[in-house]
Amino acid sequence: MNSLWFFLIIAILPFIGGLMGYFSSGKRTVFAITSTLISFLLTVYGIASFSGKLSFSSEWLNDFEIAILIDKTSLLLIALVTFISILVQVFSLEYMREDPGKDRFYAKLGLFVFSMIGLLLADNLLLLFVFWELVGLSSYLLIGFWYEKKGVSQSARMAFMVNRVADAALLAGILLLYAETNDLSIASLSGNISFLPSLLIAIGAFGKSAQFPFSGWLTKAMVGPTPVSALIHAATMVAAGVYLLFRTAPYLHPHAMTVIAFVGIVTAFYGAVCAIIQFDVKKILAYSTISQLGYMAMGVGVGAMEASLFHLFTHAFFKAGLFLGAASIMHFLHKIHAKDAQDLRYMGGLKTRLPWTYRSFLICGSALAGLPFFSGFMSKDGILLGSWIFANDHGGWAYLIPDLGLITAMLTAFYVGRMIILIFWGEAKFMNGTATPEKNVVIIPLALLAMFSIWIFHDWNPMSHQGWMFSLLAITKGHVSVGSLIPYLSILLAMAGIILAYSLFKPGTNYNSRITETHEPVSKSRNVVFHGFYLTYLYENVGKFFKSISQVFIQIDQKGIDPLLHFSAVSSVVFSKVLALIDRFIVDGPVNLVAYLSAYMGRRFAGLSSRDGQTQLGWLLLIVTLVLIYIQLF
């Protein structure tokens, strides 16, 4: 139990299971599910029988150790990841039943679970980064799972790229920290990290946790299979940023913390506003996830890390429940009508057709809306209380944070109410196929996730904002007993939001009939909000900008550097031609002249000779005589 292998097995088992399923002849998914289950059970055993901390280190690079650290927090989160992933895998048995790439799907899920567990075990920031990227990879692979569909690969790439930008910031932050302290162990972090690395680490977390302005990728990620959205893009991976902030927050620079708090609340508010007017059920849930992650980041920023962790925990259940519910709806509608199965305008009246989905949606939705007696209320209130204390401490502008937080709470309740009313109430539309009842593999995960969204599984006291998790993790900090109005205020606002939603969207209202008739998505004026403030367009334009720069660079290569070479090549050829001419006429000229002259002379003299021997002898005599005279005279 106290051995490294125990934890390595927990981490690697889901991946091995996935691969076994992939390579086994029957493409059996049972391997993946069983191995994840074993992993989960081992983790639970670990939590039960384990106290304190354990760490293992190994010299990965020369003079550079990486370590894993096991404590209750990481074990609890591993249990959460494996638990939800089992439910998602079971659910996918039905959802992906007819997909030919089912085995590939389970293998990729296995890779994800492995990387996520690795991320949670890592003690060294660099090792965390390693798994951080692997988690990003598995997210990319799963978003692009249906890669043949139009737009899917673009979305997958955008998600990866946005993450990669933030990851680069995180890596820079980690390396700056390394340059400062020469140690990257989370456990031995101490004192204050200076501002720049703190900010860069926070930006890394913003990317993974889809904080504004990185949030656009999460809405794009919704093109992946919906169970994936439930596991990765709602419950676990996106929480990795919050987890990183949770681990490092005590040492981050105070200014960076303020930035985190503000980015968090802006994200929370942004997500909620965008969620209100969406028609795509997955988009609503995606924006809602963004909004809730904003709460968590804000919680860390205001110093209520424990509350954020608690919210991460509760949110994982109810949001996974909502996503699986949406998957169940889509799975159903795909068979019933040919319209867009994610569009609220083609839904309605599903209450009777999908009773279990309805129930779980209702419970999980209440948790999301922050109604008392549900888990979301407890954890969200912890964060809001924390922000209230923070505001009290800082005064003035800092009150913006709890104020916006409360407004967001109301908006959340409003869009939850709208979503549930439009999906499940009223009249069924376009339903001409036969209804298939929900299967057990669908019902059980939904029921379990709904169950864990009820307060009783977190604390006896529905008004507590701490839960048993705190005592399990031995968190003593954060016992705030503020006689504050915050909990009551948030209950009132949530109620108000729901009532407002009911009055606007209840069956038979004008709105409900209007949107089914006109298929116009939204009025032009609301386009900005509908498209999430055009964040994805912003990313696309950044990408286009880089592509045009690359075109400029290629021009430099082709019209700048190469022509320079060609010019020098051509000019040296020209130069050599000129040299050749000089050679031929100036250097060779006199030489040729001499040669020519001698040839000419030769010919002339040759002309002197004639063919008959007598003349030749005569010439010979003459010359000899002349030579003799010359010798005699001189």
Added chain:
Amino acid sequence: MPNILSYIFVFPLFIALLMLVIPAQKEQTFRSMALAAVSVQFILSVLLMIDFDQSIDPNAWSDAFQFVEKLDWINLSLDTVGNFKIQYFLGVDGISLPLVVLSSFVMLIGVISSWNIRKKVKGYFILYLILSSSIMGCFIALDFFLFYVCFEFMLLPMFFLIGIWGGKRRSYASIKFFLYTLLGSLFILVVMIMLYMGVREEGVHTFSLVAMMDGNYTSDSVLGLGKEGTILGFSARALAFIFLLIGFGIKLPSVPVHTWLPDAHVEAPTPISVVLAGLLLKVGAYGLFRILYGIFPDVALEYAGLVAFFGVVSILYGGTNALAQNDLKRMVAYSSVSHMGFVLVGLASMTSTGFLGALFHMVSHGLISPALFLIAGVIYDRTNNRTIDCFSGLASKMPTYTFFVALFFFAGLGLPGMSGFVGELMVLMGAFTSNNLKLWVGLLSIIGIIISAAYFLWTIQRMFYGTYFIRKPAWESNMFDLTIRERWMLIPLAVLVVVLGIFPRLILDYSIETIDFFIQHLSKYAP
């Protein structure tokens, strides 16, 4: 095994000579002989690796080398001028050993990839084996003259291999390649002669790199440390440094002297691209390590910013250029430029981590880029085309191929768990912790990893995702998945890339002592 380095060096050459007497029709014989030659070379270098003593902690360069072989090659007595002496001087240390093994390994992969060459098989394999010997010679030569001979001699087979077996614009590319690198060699030649005149060993002028690295300058040498006097405002040593930087920079290649690379790569046949990217670029990088930094550490400290600047520009410029390419091979070629920029940054950091990182990155790139060229070759073999826009949705048609593409693309973009990440990471660690470099070097280099993700993923998206499409219906019959031979080229590379990514110390442990000594040696010159 005595004289193992000589065997590694000469064996392929010997087989090449043997091939000369075999009739040209026996094509299969040439293939088998070439495979045997590089296999023996590979096995010998693995033996070398096993025998290599990792724990040697040298005090001077003269005791840093193992498996040393030293013979007189030319020893002329020119009475008044002194002795003219060139040695046959071989040896490996922690820097060259990984490259020796890498070299023989990539050569082996290259032979497997050459199996499909149909044109003038005899000539091809003879040139290939000559190339193999001369590349190996560069990594193990400890005599500057011998190094230079090998360095130059590489050009010859390369020129013909591109010029005869290449693509459409092969003659342009091969001449460009030849002249470009020849120009670089001239810069090196000048410095070599200066060094020869300035360095003595046992009272005799010498080409010995060891003596040069240990700084045995004569008192009258212009290259002596701390010599007064400048040329155009540069000291002689600085000038020599810049010359070598240009010379090896062309080979590396570094922006702005990189433009031979895309052309040579695009026109070269696949196996030659593999060797070019995997090994020839490493020769340039090795020259920077051994000669530029080994002999001129003091100037290197002074010019760290300049080297880093070229490194950063290569990373960003090369990467951005890769983004604009529509030819798969050109894209990979520019990604090489970008990756080799990391080597420059690692060197410029002048820290132990940065140096190790640069070396590791060389090995890792020596595995990844051959794989990327093999991947481009796969599609080219089938269709005679590698324009990215001509293909789409290949994932559904060629799943195994796509798997390897994704694996190596992710290795190329530095995904953790694969070797590319380790090299980049260590270089960046070096850059951030270095006292010589400003913060911008590290920060800008990190942007490089975003750009590399951009072009690799964009390529995956365009070629492999989406609905299946090929430009010409005629290709359809050739669109089969990887053959057994193609798998056997890619699997060893894939395994190594992943294993080294998880256990980088398999390589690093060989180099750490040498590099540590190197850094100590450098730090003596720190102001």
